[in-house]
């Protein structure tokens with residue numbers, strides 16, 4: 119069917135935060151996958167992966183939302199999210215939701231096998247070694263988001279792709295794998311603790327001397343950008359897909375098109 | 381009464397902790413050496429991961445047949461002249477220990493480190509009954525002087541700075557004389573760890589000989605031989621258990637393992653996970669009371685074995701927690717523990733293992749914050765030598781709280797309203813459209829908001845980045861598709 123012209127048919131799982139806060143990441147993801155030879159579609163009926171309900175202990179609603187996601191996405195060759203956290207939810211946690219519903223469990227497992235985080239999809243599935251992007255002279259540092267790292271093994275993939283962009287210099291933090299303190303609803307429910315955790319992160323980021331902080335998850339990015347901006351740090355913050363796709367003309371996260379008023 | 385519970389005040393405890401400069405200084409060790417040493421020693425041992433798997437297997441096997449192994453342990457212990465005391469509740473355990481102490485007319489007992497005695501609130505109970513317990517583990521001794529509970533399961537005084545320890549010693553050892561300088565009072569203390577350790581050793585030395593009973597914990601119980609095992613770095617446990625006439629080892633049922641081979645497997649991952657040592661300095665096996673041909677050792681050897689709800693965990697979502705070997709790696713690597721320290725959790729077991737275990741032991745209503753106050757970063761599970769799925773257990777508790785309506789109504793309604801929208805895409809899109817329009821308008825000039833109603837938790841300490849544009853990705857994508865057609 120879809121593979122007649124041998125181009126994989128990929129559905130983009132946009133994620134709530136990209137949909138709301140950073141549409142450019144969605145367009146960057148589409149560009150990266152199209153450049154890599156995919157046919158990308160964005161199913162209109164998609165909403166959320168259900169993670170907020172899942173982590174709040176609302177299992178019934180989570181299962182209902184998961185069924186919706188499965189129905190919308192199960193006919194594609196692959197499903198790709200520009201997020202390790204939503205990707206991990208669908209890939210790692212969906213099957214466990216349906217222990218008592220074998221039919222749904224089978225469908226969840228089937229979707230799980232075709233679900234990927236964006237950079238891991240490009241590198242591990244499509245075997246892409248490099249991206250075609252104009253040189254960018256900038257010193258970057260990279261934060262490993264928890265779910266992507268620990269549930270999906272995303273670590274080397276974004277770095278490999280970034281290395282292929284001319285001019286980028288990666289300076290690692292002391293603890294790139296340490297949580298930024300976002301944690302979904304945690305960041306509001308336990309705001310003071312969350313703020314304390316992210317302040318250790320921003321200290322680590324600032325110490326690298328990088329101009330630009332990248333990561334693969336909007337939640338962490340909003341959190342770290344919010345803290346950096348509050349501290350008056352000059353470090354800019356972007357989703358890794360924006361840089362890989364060369365789509366950095368829009369203002370960085372938490373900055374305005376009117377320029378930075380200091 | 382067991383240890384005072386303040387878990388219900390987790391938020392206030394945490395807020396206080398975040399403002400405590402001494403605590404913040406002391407907690408720096410968590411982000412630094414505590415985590416990095418584990419990584420290094422684990423890396424040096426190529427079979428580390430395989431040993432973890434083996435450890436998990438051993439513990440899972442024991443938990444399946446725990447009745448058999450405990451019976452075997454009792455048989456062997458009895459055969460060697462020891463005595464086992466089964467205690468269902470903390471109260472039974474306290475009464476048993478008190479009766480044993482009284483049978484020896486004990487006035488003074490020395491104590492090695494034991495979390496189970498914290499769990500049953502033993503020290504306060506003994507004091508109430510005219511018996512003076514003296515902690516001999518340096519960290520436990522420090523917090524005993526300070527009248528505080530432990531803040532870490534292997535480093536009870538981890539929350540104290542060196543300066544605070546020096547002050548405590550000055551206050552509590554007014555007559556302490558410098559070593560090799562008889563008649564010279566020590567005066568203001570040096571904050572050098574070695575000097576402080578020497579002082580504690582000197583002060584404690586006499587106590588070992590004066591004690592009528594020695595109480596220790598037990599990291600493991602060996603079913604095959606009836607031995608109890610303690611693992612320490614100071615050697616205090618050995619003096620505590622071998623000098624007095626009576627040794628009481630206080631432990632809990634899940635500590636039993638089949639044999640010495642299993643012990644050696646688990647010891648190889650325990651110290652590496654805990655302190656980043658290859659092995660702890662002292663591993664001591666107690667195999668019963670003194671025999672006629674022995675030169676020293678206690679005349680009586682008792683093992684007090686506590687259940688306190690553990691057997692109820694078997695066969696439930698909580699069973700994996702019984703694999704815990706109390707190494708502390710999960711807290712050493714936890715960002716939340718790093719920020720607030722152990723006391724904020726408000727009961728004996730802090731950090732991720734506490735967040736997963738305490739609701740069972742002190743009640744979900746009391747401990748409801750603990751499994752919620754986690755970012756689910758997954759680091760605890762990554763480092764846990766016993767591969768305990770701590771985040772899954774915490775999520776399970778959140779599900780219980782949701783079901784039993786323990787979650788505060790506002791939070792529950794919030795998530796249910798959100799879920800309702802998520803199940804009705806048109807409604808979700810409508811809501812998203814309105815929210816994004818508003819946020820974009822408010823934050824347009826700067827690209828961020830300095831404050832946001834209902835989100836003070838976020839904006840008190842951080843800016844809130846505004847949406848990139850006034851419309852969602854989905855609507856932008858749709859109009860692009862329309863234009864292309």
Ligand code: SF4
Pocket residue numbers: 653703704705706707708709710711733760763764765766767768
């Ligand atoms: S839960 Fe795991 S890491 Fe935490 S103390 Fe127990 S064994 Fe150690």
